[in-house]
Amino acid sequence: GTEYKKTLTMETLNPQVKAVEYAVRGPIVIKAGEIERYLQEGGKKPFTEVIKANIGDAHAMGQQPITFLRQVVALCTFPELLDSPSFPKDAKWRARRILQSCGGQSIGDFLLLWSYSASKGVDCIRQDIAAYIEQRDQGVPANWENIFLTTGASDGIVSILRLLVSGQAHARTGVMIPIPQYPLYSAAIAEMDAVQVNYYLDEDNCWALDVHELHRAYQTAKEHCQPRVLCIINPGNPTGQVQSKKCIKDVLHFAYEENLFVMADEVYQDNVYAPDCQFHSFKKVLYEMGPEYFNSVELASFHSSSKGYTGECGFRGGFMEIVNLDPEVKSQLVKMLSVRLCPPVTGQAAMDVIVNPPQPDEPSHGQFYKEKGLVLGALADKAKLTEHILNAVPGIKCNPVQGAMYAFPRIFIPPRAVEEAQALGMQPDMMYCLRLLEETGICVVPGSGFGQREGSYHFRMTILPSAEKLKVLLEKVHDFHIKFLNEYSALDEAQRSVS
């Protein structure tokens, strides 16, 4: 016989996989891991620890989990604990209810089980989610049959895109996404070979979404593809803005006019810090626009257990609500979801606690709201702190962090540094972030991983480190940036450039 030759090489690899980019866990994060190992093995650096501000992973940064949520999930996992006096009644009640709805058989009291759920998720959790949405949206009706549990929000977003993107070469699907964006979107679009249609958020206006820019992007795209999907991230990732009701109304009107399917990424709906901002769901605003809109525009909204005040990233919980979906298409969606059997039941249980928290007359109410308040209060303080310290650095300008978990400051990179990066075949902000990492141990993600206007440079950092550590981080950024500017003799220039 002949010799075996690999069939899977860079030449034969699915080119759509090759095209995927995902900066949040990209080269800079791999480098950070290498430095961490080097330090652990006794290596010396000008710093003693790597501070990872690259990813929205609350617990990894020391944020405490919500006790009640963990209690409910632990009870579901090990129902013998339903007998233990150290778990509160309200947690037990919820666990029992979830287990009974989960398809497991209840033989006696302690043999409740935890098996595959329905592909759409556990019915009683879907019902709880619908009730939660109705309350959140001040009475706008929510039908639990439109709710689907997902494996984190990412899974839901990818599933909906997969329905919408058809592989026909003559009419490729255009997917409108904000720039800057969360790179799940660009990655999914690349993998599905759809067309990424960029609309730019207005940095000078606190990253607002300007409907004229949507029109421009749409009209330009129509020349080479069929734009059918409009993705919005509110509160913004990586940009941290919270959209006004007026803005959302304009966007929905635009979607209505152009027959677009709206995907509203609302995973940061509980993360709003600016006192003059409020979260408005796309669904509620659609309702307020009247039945002509509410009964027609196709809208999917995504939520997650990973963000908010719970920060339960590991459980991979999430859900989506889809309104005005064609009933036959809905059956197709269910079929597609059923191939993967079901989302993880622990994530579903985590989601249930978020939408069904302890009530005032329940024993865990006090502790739950105390813990929730502490997490959100600390995030609000850190949002302010971040904005203030960054804006005091010459050559850095940071919009207010109104919501979500990130600052996305604009950084002035001197022309000589830009040239140097280009000579190295590197994005200038990548060079900047790599040097920041190597000199200070701070790991942030270059703006180029999210998209930015040509010639502007940014980085994304989370506000998740503890206040103490965040202050250290920001002061190190301050010192590094000044040193960086001085190195290129550009301190004066910087002060003129970004202000």
Added chain:
Amino acid sequence: GTEYKKTLTMETLNPQVKAVEYAVRGPIVIKAGEIERYLQEGGKKPFTEVIKANIGDAHAMGQQPITFLRQVVALCTFPELLDSPSFPKDAKWRARRILQSCGGQSIGDFLLLWSYSASKGVDCIRQDIAAYIEQRDQGVPANWENIFLTTGASDGIVSILRLLVSGQAHARTGVMIPIPQYPLYSAAIAEMDAVQVNYYLDEDNCWALDVHELHRAYQTAKEHCQPRVLCIINPGNPTGQVQSKKCIKDVLHFAYEENLFVMADEVYQDNVYAPDCQFHSFKKVLYEMGPEYFNSVELASFHSSSKGYTGECGFRGGFMEIVNLDPEVKSQLVKMLSVRLCPPVTGQAAMDVIVNPPQPDEPSHGQFYKEKGLVLGALADKAKLTEHILNAVPGIKCNPVQGAMYAFPRIFIPPRAVEEAQALGMQPDMMYCLRLLEETGICVVPGSGFGQREGSYHFRMTILPSAEKLKVLLEKVHDFHIKFLNEYSALDEAQRSVS
């Protein structure tokens, strides 16, 4: 403005989604759910309960979870329990170790956390898996850097296929799969627009895999696509056979000769019942074939927490080991996995218990092996019982259930019944299974959902119901089948036809 017209309809839906079929949760299961609700609401049927033998969901069918596994996952979820005297030391030790490796910070003793893990999975779990594989394969080396945790085995299978399938119209990727198959494969192939290349298992020879049939399928396929992937399910789903070492060697030799990437679905590796059968991993056999093979053939093997003796379907745990993967492609795989962030950490912990069970000197050892033995012993008994009762029915012929969790009996459907089904635009075995469901409450999946030789009919049933319930189920099948044959005056014909 003009009126809004839906953008997502059956006409515009991604045609590759439309092409997906998944019988395990298909129309017959939807119908079963309707009947269940009807009975719950007080409706009358000739039976009082629906017995779901359609899906390999052990716990939903009353199988008890392994206590130790649940203890470890509960401890990870609610680390305060590390302080509780009612949890054994060995479970606590494992939970502590997982949490410490999980990227969470340990501040004091009880603040260990449970966050996003690395996209490849928690390092210490990957190491435990590698050690487990080395032991399973009697010393064949396993490198933990080749191990990737997944969201159930399905997720791993789809991820590897996505690397291999490229969308080029001029050289579409052929994926060889057994017929009958588990329909995840056909669904993924349809969704990715690859070419499904069928090779038929030999029903007359206990569903053995005949390498001549592989050659035939490969040569035929080469005329219209580029066959690059060979999928094997061992022990078989839905067919329940366990492959001999000789057969695996032949298959690997064939893959070597034709430069195929081998995907070995080995999720039932712990489910072997026939005393004359033994599980041989593809990797071990590859090793025994010598370095020319072991250092070249690209091989991915998949495992899961959902099957075996644990049956933990809800946690969505799984892993894959990939050998001889091109290093650059491996980086691309990691990049692709990182977009979805990480597999659920509870599933990872469940997987860790499976590969790192209590040792003889640990306190949980006795109970663990007692529970494991009970589950596997019961399954072995039910495998025998199923084979025997089914083979006593005139017109039903069932190969031995050597492994996995399913029987896939061949059923004689009288020509007049076939004609009747065709007139209804229905597969004959679908009509059969629908009638079985409506008349007896038994839910099994038609063979057409898995693929079968033209003109032969089957159904797949799990052996998971309790022995008592399984006996009822099988007797009902017996009576139904005779009644069905009589209805078409074909009892004599049946006895001649399938024997």
